Amino acid sequence: MKDTATDGSAADGTGSALGRRPTIYDIADRLNLNPSTVSRALSKPGRVNAATVDRIRAVAAEMGYRVNPLARALPTGMSGTFGIVLPDITNPVHFELIRAAEHVARANGFTIVISESAGSAQNEREIIEKLQASVDGLLVIASRLASEELRALADVKPIVGANHAAPELPSVSPDLRPGLEQAMNHLHQLGHKRVAYVGASSVQINTARWDILAELAAERGMSIVEITAAAPTVQAGADVLGRVRASGVTAVFAYNDLVAHGLLRAARAAGVPVPSAFSVVGFDDIFSAELAVPSLTTLRSPLGEIGQRAMDILIDPDANRVASNTVLPLQLVVRESTAPPPAG
Amino acid sequence: MKDTATDGSAADGTGSALGRRPTIYDIADRLNLNPSTVSRALSKPGRVNAATVDRIRAVAAEMGYRVNPLARALPTGMSGTFGIVLPDITNPVHFELIRAAEHVARANGFTIVISESAGSAQNEREIIEKLQASVDGLLVIASRLASEELRALADVKPIVGANHAAPELPSVSPDLRPGLEQAMNHLHQLGHKRVAYVGASSVQINTARWDILAELAAERGMSIVEITAAAPTVQAGADVLGRVRASGVTAVFAYNDLVAHGLLRAARAAGVPVPSAFSVVGFDDIFSAELAVPSLTTLRSPLGEIGQRAMDILIDPDANRVASNTVLPLQLVVRESTAPPPAG
DNA sequence: CTGTTAGCGCTTTCAT
DNA sequence: ATGAAAGCGCTAACAG
Numbered sequence: 121m122k123d124t125a126t127d128g129s130a131a132d133g134t135g136s137a138l139g140r141r142p143t144i145y146d147i148a149d150r151l152n153l154n155p156s157t158v159s160r161a162l163s164k165p166g167r168v169n170a171a172t173v174d175r176i177r178a179v180a181a182e183m184g185y186r187v188n189p190l191a192r193a194l195p196t197g198m199s200g201t202f203g204i205v206l207p208d209i210t211n212p213v214h215f216e217l218i219r220a221a222e223h224v225a226r227a228n229g230f231t232i233v234i235s236e237s238a239g240s241a242q243n244e245r246e247i248i249e250k251l252q253a254s255v256d257g258l259l260v261i262a263s264r265l266a267s268e269e270l271r272a273l274a275d276v277k278p279i280v281g282a283n284h285a286a287p288e289l290p291s292v293s294p295d296l297r298p299g300l301e302q303a304m305n306h307l308h309q310l311g312h313k314r315v316a317y318v319g320a321s322s323v324q325i326n327t328a329r330w331d332i333l334a335e336l337a338a339e340r341g342m343s344i345v346e347i348t349a350a351a352p353t354v355q356a357g358a359d360v361l362g363r364v365r366a367s368g369v370t371a372v373f374a375y376n377d378l379v380a381h382g383l384l385r386a387a388r389a390a391g392v393p394v395p396s397a398f399s400v401v402g403f404d405d406i407f408s409a410e411l412a413v414p415s416l417t418t419l420r421s422p423l424g425e426i427g428q429r430a431m432d433i434l435i436d437p438d439a440n441r442v443a444s445n446t447v448l449p450l451q452l453v454v455r456e457s458t459a460p461p462p463a464g
Numbered sequence: 465m466k467d468t469a470t471d472g473s474a475a476d477g478t479g480s481a482l483g484r485r486p487t488i489y490d491i492a493d494r495l496n497l498n499p500s501t502v503s504r505a506l507s508k509p510g511r512v513n514a515a516t517v518d519r520i521r522a523v524a525a526e527m528g529y530r531v532n533p534l535a536r537a538l539p540t541g542m543s544g545t546f547g548i549v550l551p552d553i554t555n556p557v558h559f560e561l562i563r564a565a566e567h568v569a570r571a572n573g574f575t576i577v578i579s580e581s582a583g584s585a586q587n588e589r590e591i592i593e594k595l596q597a598s599v600d601g602l603l604v605i606a607s608r609l610a611s612e613e614l615r616a617l618a619d620v621k622p623i624v625g626a627n628h629a630a631p632e633l634p635s636v637s638p639d640l641r642p643g644l645e646q647a648m649n650h651l652h653q654l655g656h657k658r659v660a661y662v663g664a665s666s667v668q669i670n671t672a673r674w675d676i677l678a679e680l681a682a683e684r685g686m687s688i689v690e691i692t693a694a695a696p697t698v699q700a701g702a703d704v705l706g707r708v709r710a711s712g713v714t715a716v717f718a719y720n721d722l723v724a725h726g727l728l729r730a731a732r733a734a735g736v737p738v739p740s741a742f743s744v745v746g747f748d749d750i751f752s753a754e755l756a757v758p759s760l761t762t763l764r765s766p767l768g769e770i771g772q773r774a775m776d777i778l779i780d781p782d783a784n785r786v787a788s789n790t791v792l793p794l795q796l797v798v799r800e801s802t803a804p805p806p807a808g
Numbered sequence: 809c810t811g812t813t814a815g816c817g818c819t820t821t822c823a824t
Numbered sequence: 825a826t827g828a829a830a831g832c833g834c835t836a837a838c839a840g
Contacts, residue, residue: 141597141620143833154811159835169809188597190537191833194816199534201577209566210559212751219554222580231594233545233577236566251575253485253532276485354751381755407556407698411725413757487817498827503819513825535817538832 142183150179162187189231193254201231202434203251206261207239211352212406213376213423214261217282220427221259228435230256239321239351241265245273252277257434259427260286264323282430283423284325285445292430292446294421297332299450303373303401303419304336306452310460312371312399314343318360318383320352320375329403333373345369349379357382361390370398370461377402377409377418384412384457395459405453414456422448486527494523506531533575537598545575546778547595550605551583555696556750557720557767558605561626564771565603572779574600583665583695585609589617596621601778603771604630608667626774627767628669629789636774636790638765641676643794647717647745647763648680650796654804656715656743658687662704662727664696664719673747677717689713693723701726705734708742714805715743721750721762728756728801739803749797758800766792 138146144158151158153176161168161176168176179185193199202225206214222232235251237244241264248258257278263270263286270279271288281291307315317333319326330346337344347363349356357379364372364383374380380402387394394400394414402409402418409416425448433444482490488502495502497520505512505520512520523529537543546569550558566576579595581588585608592602601622607614607630614623615632625635651659661677663670674690681688691707693700701723708716708727718724724746731738738744738758746753746762753760769792777788 145833155833156812156835157810159833160810163835167809172809186593186597188833189594190534190543190598191816192835193534194538194818194833195835197816208563210563212556212559215554215556219552219580222553222578226579231577231579231598233575234566235570235575236563249530250533253530254534254575354755381752385755408725408752408755411698411729411752411756489817499817500819500828501826503817504826507819511825516825532817535832536819538817538834539819541832 141188142180142185143188144185146183147176147179147185150183151175198256199254200229201233201255202257202259202431203248203255204232204234204259204261205237205244205247205251205263206234207237207244207264208352209234209236211378212408213378213404213421214283215406216423217261217427217430220424221282221431222427224428224431224435230435237264239264245269248273248279259430259434262323262325267324278434280430280433282426283421284323285328285447287445290433290444290446292426292433292448294419294426294450295447296328296450299419299452300329300332300373301336302450302452304333304340304342306417306454306458307371307399307401308340308342310371310399310458312342312461314367314369314371316345316347316364316367316369316372318347318349318357318364318372318374318379320349320356320379326375329373329375347372349375349382352376352378354378354382354385358386361386361392364398365392371401371458372398373401374403377404377406377416380416380418380457381408381412384414384416388413395457397462399458399461401458409453410455412457417455417458418453420451420453422450485532486524486529487532488529490527491520491523491529494527495519542600543598544573545577545599546601546603546775547592547599548576548578548603548605549581549588549591549595549607550578551581551588551608553578553580555722556752557722557748557765558627559750560767561605561771561774564768565626565775566771568772568775568779574779581608583608589613592617592623603774603778606667606669611668622778624774624777626770627765628667629672629791631789634777634788634790636770636777636792638770638794639791640672640794643763643796644673644676644717645680646794646796648677648684648686650761650798650802651715651743651745652684652686654715654743654802656686656805658711658713658715660689660691660708660711660713660716662691662693662701662708662716662718662723664693664700664723670719673717673719691716693719693726696720696722698722698726698729702730705730705736709736713742715745715802717745718747721746721748721753721760724760724762724801725752725756728758728760732757739801740806743802743805745802753797754799756801761799761802762797764795764797766794 144155148155148158161173165173225232235247261282262284267286267288274289285293349360380400402416405418405420409418488499492499492502505517509517569576579591605626606628611630611632629637693704724744746760749762749764753762
């Protein structure tokens with residue numbers, strides 16, 4: 121039972137058209153080399169005769185060879201893929217972040233897989249566990265999981281948190297306090313005394329914002345109330361206008377620009393003038409913030425840089441070793457949605 | 465030291481805590497079974513004694529076993545993953561589409577990997593070729609590649625086109641002509657005679673729109689000119705205001721809502737009133753279309769349904785066999801950015 | 809520098 | 825219904 125070749129190159133000729141993706145065996149056969157030589161030549165040249173490498177490369181190109189990442193991942197345990205887990209892929213807040221992360225990843229030869237948790241902790245857990253088998257690490261955005269749980273999961277494959285502080289693991293997030301301080305000062309200087317925070321859920325990032333805002337308000341002798349929107353969406357923001365008006369506040373911090381947009385839209389529909397009736401400060405500075413009327417005063421978040429830095433950490437094992445919690449500055453962008461409180 | 469434990473019960477005993485993900489071998493060992501039996505029990509029960517299946521399931525759960533998708537993919541050639549390739553992940557136009565596709569995929573137990581081509585045909589080609597090794601099929605959105613080339617690539621793994629017609633392969637896209645006809649009629653009825661189309665590049669979808677618009681205009685005795693924006697972005701739309709004004713048209717079709725937004729913003733900045741100076745019709749109805757002032761009249765694209773149907777085709781080999789080019793209706797949403805032309 | 813030999817974790821004939 | 829053995833495509837010692 122001597123049949124040369126693993127499966128016999130096609131018929132006669134050079135064995136060009138095999139009806140499947142060529143493998144390193146096909147290249148090896150063609151050159152009368154051992155597959156392992158081909159493997160080395162292709163992945164770590166330098167450990168192979170230069171001339172041989174050239175011949176192998178040539179044939180590989182000619183046959184249209186492409187390494188099978190799955191097959192490579194099995195023995196090495198490295199897939200060349202990173203996962204991004206986030207609550208909602210349609211939230212514009214994450215676009216810049218994802219794209220920046222994706223860029224860095226691709227520039228380093230990695231692929232990105234994205235999965236949406238729909239904002240459920242249970243989903244998030246399952247996604248992470250499933251993904252861990254096929255990725256080299258995970259970027260978790262705005263996690264719903266407790267920091268300790270993430271840490272435990274990170275024993276399997278590295279995890280870095282993005283856009284939310286995760287004390288127990290490496291993370292990159294905005295520096296909340298100074299940013300919120302700018303915003304609070306802005307409102308204070310305009311003369312506001314009674315403000316509201318329209319939060320969006322009870323996730324870590326939300327309570328962190330509230331805690332800081334409450335402190336800052338107290339320091340300035342301002343009152344602050346929390347009003348909870350059902351979700352971090354335009355609609356949920358619009359739905360909460362009634363409660364904002366009822367509270368009698370003259371300014372509101374919105375959980376993010378989407379919520380702020382909702383508020384603006386509802387106010388406009390109701391004939392309530394912003395900012396003369398009340399001021400609105402958003403969060404993130406998504407692309408549509410300056411499109412709104414009035415355009416949105418908002419805390420710009422360095423989303424792109426967050427994504428980039430987070431991916432850097434994931435890629436570089438050294439940086440990764442340090443459980444560093446990088447924080448990046450927020451910047452207050454003053455536009456039209458804030459003004460002095462109504463005279464009354 | 466008997467702590468029941470949820471995951472891999474610690475301590476000694478049954479040899480639970482191996483320092484790695486458990487494999488089917490570990491389960492088999494524990495039960496004195498053959499790995500192949502475990503494999504069958506887990507993937508295709510029914511071919512295994514029900515009681516045995518239960519025992520295996522129990523132990524698997526107890527050990528925290530999760531199948532390794534990579535290892536499974538190697539012998540089967542099926543990875544349980546679909547790829548989505550698109551020009552720009554930050555373009556809101558694609559959010560709904562991606563999310564819907566992602567939903568369908570996950571509901572069927574598949575994972576999605578997303579890769580950005582940055583709008584370059586070369587990148588797109590490379591990404592597709594690379595991805596094909598590790599996915600079961602590809603969803604290509606707004607491709608820059610010629611339809612024939614895509615067809616050739618589809619020999620390796622199924623490809624379906626989304627949001628752009630691809631005559632040579634299955635695709636799901638909006639039904640351009642009736643949609644544009646609604647929009648053109650709207651403008652015609654308002655009294656417009658001279659319109660412009662602000663296109664964004666020379667991709668298939670752009671020229672398709674132009675061709676139809678040109679026809680429709682001619683049929684109605686209207687004049688139409690094409691003005692090309694540098695990219696399908698807000699900025700590029702803003703940059704083109706001068707040329708729109710110079711052309712003397714009273715209404716413009718924008719390539720998409722982003723471009724329309726740019727036009728609106730630039731007009732506002734320049735003190736040119738819309739819609740009294742000229743009307744604007746967008747395309748897609750992205751979430752910010754109704755946030756703008758004036759809110760945008762636009763052709764709503766059934767993005768979610770496109771994503772869903774496209775993924776359905778990818779998942780179902782039967783539907784896939786038919787090289788069906790599904791088209792879905794567009795819907796004109798009339799808002800504030802269109803009005804009768806200026807009296808002059 | 810290159811060939812040999814295992815083996816990654818799982819599926820899949822082929823036996824039994 | 826279960827076991828035995830081979831193999832997916834690639835890498836990784838370990839020889840030579």
